Amino acid sequence: MEYNDSATAADLRQRAHDFMEEVVLPAERAHDGGEVVPHETIADLRESAREYDVYAPQIPEEYGGMGLGLRDVLPLFEEAGRSLLGAPAMRVDAPDEGNMHTLELVGTEAQKDEWLRPLVAGEVNSAFGMTEPAPGGGSDPKMLRTTAERASGRAGDEWVIDGHKWWTTQGSAADVILLMARTDEEAHPYAGCSIILVPTDTEGVEIVRDIPHLGPASSSEGHAEVRFDDVRVPAENLLGEENEGxxxxxxxxxxxxxxxxxxxxxxxxxxxxxxxxxxxxxxxxxxxxxxxxxxxxxxxxxxxxxxxxxxxxxxxxxxxxxxxxxxxxxxxxxxxxxxxxxxxxxxxxxxxxxxxxxxxxxxxxxxxxxxxxxxxxxxxxxxxxxxxxxxFDEDAVRPEELESLPRFGESAD
Known part of the structure; x- marks a missing residue:
């Protein structure tokens, strides 16, 4: 099929296809079914991905990626999906892929140096903390209950965070959580929430458990329940603008x-x-x-x-x-x-x-x-x-389309 992909996208897809066929799929087939794939295997695959020039294509070159746009990397993502090992091997795996994109978009240079570069390199892991147990925010994120208040502490201005999250993918293995919290409880949630970088070794962060879940036996990816009890992080850990979460x-x-x-x-x-x-x-x-x-x-x-x-x-x-x-x-x-x-x-x-x-x-x-x-x-x-x-918006609903229909009690003549 022809999908109007650019020459860059086609070349990248071919390299990704070769990498999958020659490296990833043989590694998958050599692995015993039902056993978790060791981290060492993923690390070796990442080295090979660099050799095939298919590593982190969606990230700017200055941070360790290949600097390609979304439209050009999509075919690679499809190739990566052909094995559960493909995405982590090419560093296009969730949730890190989305978190790296977020840091790239709105992170300060200091935040990028501390988190984006090591994330791209695969030296650290991240999580995105948004979903909460009932009665908190789930499918309706406006119900978000986790709060972050600005306060002055011994180390200067800081955020004081209290809340309860779950289904925080990779949370138990994460070095940092991009946490969504209410920072203005008087405002509508869509206008009063922020994203704050919370290192998981911060006092008050409790990884309660990895939730037992339906998922592939070969993957070690967990979905954590996490509590935040009087967690304090510096004010500069705000990611992007306040209340723009x-x-x-x-x-x-x-x-x-x-x-x-x-x-x-x-x-x-x-x-x-x-x-x-x-x-x-x-x-x-x-x-x-x-x-x-x-x-x-x-x-x-x-x-x-x-x-x-x-x-x-x-x-x-x-x-x-x-x-x-x-x-x-x-x-x-x-x-x-x-x-x-x-x-x-x-x-x-x-x-x-x-x-x-x-x-x-x-x-x-x-x-x-x-x-x-x-x-x-x-x-x-x-x-x-x-x-x-x-x-069903205003432009889509056109009453004139029904003008020729007879009304109840009226003759059709």
Whole structure:
């Protein structure tokens, strides 16, 4: 398929494809299914990614990346998604990828030196703390209850933070949390929240637990519950402008949602490749499974849907590259790509039968990973709400379209 990708994007994708085929997939196949991949393996893969010139392409060169734009790196993200090892190997893995983007956008030079450079290098880890247990902010972020108050302390001006977060991805392994907190309780939450950098070794930060969750057996990624009790950090740990947290979060989430879409599209594509290979090799009832029409039509449908998902994501990315917010296009991409990826991977598992649910193939890990995609970075319902609000705005509703219809009790003549 032609997706109007630039020559830069095409070259980058080819290098990423070669890296995946020659380094990452062999490393995946050499790993025992069901066992957590050691950190040493990821470190070795990152060294190889640098040699293939596919390491951190989305980050400016001055901070250790390749300095490419969102539209040009999207195809690489899809290649990275073909294995659970691909994204961390190329340093395009969530949540660090989105957090690095946020630091790049609004961080001070001191914050970039302290956190962005070592994050790009893979020397530290980060987390984004936004979601809270009920009755705090979840799908409705306006319900955010974590607070940060400005105060004078022994070391000068500081933020005093109190709150409770959970589903803080990579929280238990993070060196710093980008924390969303209410900094003006009198204002509307969208106008009264800020993002503050909180090192996890700060007194009062308690990593309560990693939440047991549905997820791939080979991944050590946790989702932490974290409490903040009278946590004090310097005033200069404010990331961006005070009370602009939601504006900054939207700048982070738009591109991050699209990169998620591409990673999971790559995962679905790999799952389909595994299934097609298995079906072509496996015989049943006198012919190969690949010759059965029902399965062939199901694969054809999946191929069609994946093509549509890739096209939607690129359309949204083009608009973001032009400086547009593209909230509706991003929401459409997220809902559609998540559903297509889940259905495609489910089909692949079904087509492979017993082999599909074993840990001998990557499909079981893919299956567990993809279900969360319809919840993370905004649930389906939240994104549909955004789409529906736009669909029923003032310009879309035109009463004149109904003028020719008869009213109740009136004659149609």
């Amino acid at each position: 939601f504006t900054i979060a939207q700048q982070r989430l738009g591109p991050a949602r699209l990169t998620h879409c591409m990673r999971f599209s790559g995962m679905a594509d790999r799952a389909l490749t595994v299934a097609k290979t298995y079906m072509s090799d496996r015989e049943a009832f006198g012919s190969s499974v690949a010759d059965k029409q029902a399965q062939r039509f199901a694969v054809a449908e999946a191929e069609t849907q994946l093509h549509a998902a890739r096209t939607m994501v690129r359309d949204a990315a083009e608009k973001i590259a032009r400086g547009e917010e593209a909230r509706v296009e991003v929401s459409m991409s997220k809902v559609f790509a998540a559903r297509v990826a889940q259905e495609t991977i489910d089909l692949a598992v079904q087509c492979c039968g017993g082999a599909g649910i074993s840990r001998d193939l990557p499909l079981a890990d893919f299956y567990e990973a993809v279900r969360a995609f319809r919840i993370i970075d905004g649930t389906d319902e939240v994104h549909k709400r955004t789409i529906a609000r736009d669909a």
